[in-house]
Amino acid sequence: MMEQKQLRLEVLKDMLDYISVVRQAPYSPDMAPCDFWLFLHLKTQLKGARFESRDDFIRNTTAMLNSTR
DSSP: OHHHHHHHHHHHHHHHHHOOOOOOOOOOTOOOGTTTTTHHHHHHHTTOOOOOSHHHHHHHHHHHHHHHH
16 A cells, blocks of 8 residues: 555656646736626627627627626
8 A cells, every 4th residue: 555655656756747837827806707707698698699700709799798897
C-alpha cells in the first residue's frame, strides 16, 4: 500500500514538471457577474433560433443585450 502511494507521488511529480501553468487573475465579483445571469438569459433567449449569417447573429444578440438593461 505504501509503495503504491509512493509510486503515485512520483508519477504526479513527473506530470507536474510537464504541465505549464497559466496565471489567472484572482476571483473578483466585478470581473465575472455575466457568467451567473447574463449568459444564461442570453442562451435561453437564443435557444432554437437560426440565423442566416454571422452578422445576423451579432445584430440580434447585440439587440438582446441592449434590451436587457
